[in-house]
Amino acid sequence: MDWKLELVTVPVTDVDRAKAFYVERAGFVADHDHTVDPGLRFVQLTPPGSACSIAIGTGLTDTAPGTANCQIVVSDVDAAREELLGHGLEVGEVQAFDWGRFVFFADPDGNRWAVQQLPNRR
Secondary structure (H helix, E strand, O other): OOOOOOEEEOOOOOHHHHHHHHHHHOOOEEEEEEEEEOOEEEEEEEOOOOOOEEEEEEOOOOOOOOOOEEEEEEOOHHHHHHHHHHOOOOOOOOEEEOOEEEEEEEOOOOOEEEEEEOOOOO
16 A cells, blocks of 8 residues: 655645745645635645645644744755745755755745755665
């Protein structure tokens, strides 16, 4: 049996601000934005090429905004960094570790993201 992670909830304070950040700056695709009732809004956003999405909204979680730590894997972290910078995102310099090369950024609430290029495995 395959177990596939498809959705991770990211807690935010302002759904519209967070949606604009993820779509306009981080380059995510806006899949859904549904207000089910006044206390429940579900917004699903997916990084390009990813099988896993994030959910932001109201009434989705009691977790405090700014506490999420997420990671995306890319084939070229330098190109990813340039793309994020091109969208006006504040992103750190590329850092190299034994387990890959990374850049880091945060959303307006302080939820942290790592973008990793895996090391060559021979």
